[in-house]
Amino acid sequence: MYIKITFSKSNKIIDTIPGSTLLQILRHNNIFIPSPCGGNALCGGCRVKITKGNDLMDISAEEYDKLSDEEIKRNFRLSCSYIPKEDIIVEI
Ligand code: FES
Known part of the structure; x- marks a missing residue:
């Protein structure tokens, strides 16, 4: 089963097998976002907004x-911790 990751700003779509973090998926597809701590969930720099499909x-x-509580309410996730399990739209 594949899931679809859609990037709302570029309209790029990736089909991928679930199980990897969003940051791993991005890197694997040569999409780079800031990740100062190297994907170890220490810095918060890899936050992205999920506009559809976010499972809180x-x-x-x-x-x-x-x-922050406000960021969580607004559907931000740490891409190095977040493992998409269904089709999502990411605001990057
Ligand atoms: S890369 Fe630092 S928190 Fe995700």
Whole structure:
């Protein structure tokens, strides 16, 4: 089963097998976003907004630590912690 990752600003679409973090998916497809801590959920620099398909039930402790309540309400995720499980739209 593949899931579809759509990038709203570029209209680029990636089909991928679920199981990787969003940051790993981005890197694998040569899409680079800031990740100062190297994807270790320490800096918060890899935050992205998920405009469709965000499952708030799976937010990690690291995301609660690095994202504000307002960011969580507005569907921001840490791409190095977030593992998409269904089709999503990312605002990058
Ligand atoms: S790359 Fe630092 S928190 Fe994700």
